[in-house]
Amino acid sequence: MPSTDGSPQVLRPAEELGQSRRRFPGESPQYRAARNALLVQEIELRRHIERVAAQRRALPPGGAVPQDYLFEGVDGPVTLSQMFGAHDTLVTYNWMFGPQRQRSCPMCTSFLSALDGEMPDILQRVAFAVIARSPVQRLAGFAKERGWRHLRLYSSGGNRFNRDYADEDPEEGDNAGFNVFVKSNGTVRHFWGDEMGPESADPGQDPRGAPDAMPLWTVLDMTPGGRGTDWYPKLDYGPR
Structure with a gap:
């Protein structure tokens, strides 16, 4: 520094x-x-x-986005450029809750629950969008069920965003992932995307980014048992 x-x-x-x-x-x-x-x-x-x-x-400037992707938001259609609002930086998270899933990915759910609490602070600095291919009404319904209040949810079911920026084949399921975009002089460019996955994971470890963005794992890594090898978040743990 x-x-x-x-x-x-x-x-x-x-x-x-x-x-x-x-x-x-x-x-x-x-x-x-x-x-x-x-x-x-x-x-x-x-x-x-x-x-x-x-x-x-x-990093040098990334590639210009090939199109101004059109998403379906809770309040109607929204383009990628409109997601920036007053900011020049947009962070997107691809949520594994595509139409082929009966329920949301538990890992994504755990992570998004943490992000929801942080979102009022995050939105002071950058725009943030949570994207999945399910219809937006389905996304909003699950968010209400979980008590999320601050996440901005968008359906990408009608565009190629997930294929282009989450390396996702709709016929094979969905992928989680971060991307960061910047907007300058009316041009939207890709700045960074996470590229660590199963192919770059070390033996005996699940795929993870660096640093690991999930607070859950950061806390467990400070304990004697660590994150373990056979425990993962669930959507429900039953009666308390």
Whole structure:
């Protein structure tokens, strides 16, 4: 990260920053040594995440969108360019709730539930659209069932958006995915899309982006059991 005068900042070594003065009740010297070693790696990870984000921000202009896709919104037809509203950046999330599914993907549902709570803040900085191929009335009905209040939902059932930007074959199901678009001087361009999937997953791991956008997994990764290998969110956990 550059300094205020534009020159590169000289960062203190992570090994130096990672010597925490905190002590928790009952911890052993062995625990503290291991925890400080982990803290060094956590600092390095934070710095690497920032380096990757800076590299992403520095991408050259992406391709102009081939058409101003027409979607069906809750209040009527909406084009991709109209989704920007007053912003110059639009984030889209492809929701796995196509017409072939009886119910929404549980993983998408868990993620969108978290996003719904964050959406009033997100919309201060960028526009955000949730897109699926099911009719918009079906999307809105599920949103009402889940208590979502802030997500902006659009049906792409009548266009090629999912095929073009989610690598989706309608005959084979649907894919989740993020895309970011920018608008300048009336031209909408693709800025970034997630491209990590089954083909880039490491052995024994589910496909995931980096950083992982799901708060659920971020929290579980901080626990002894981690995210596990055979547990996934469900739409319903029965009586509490």
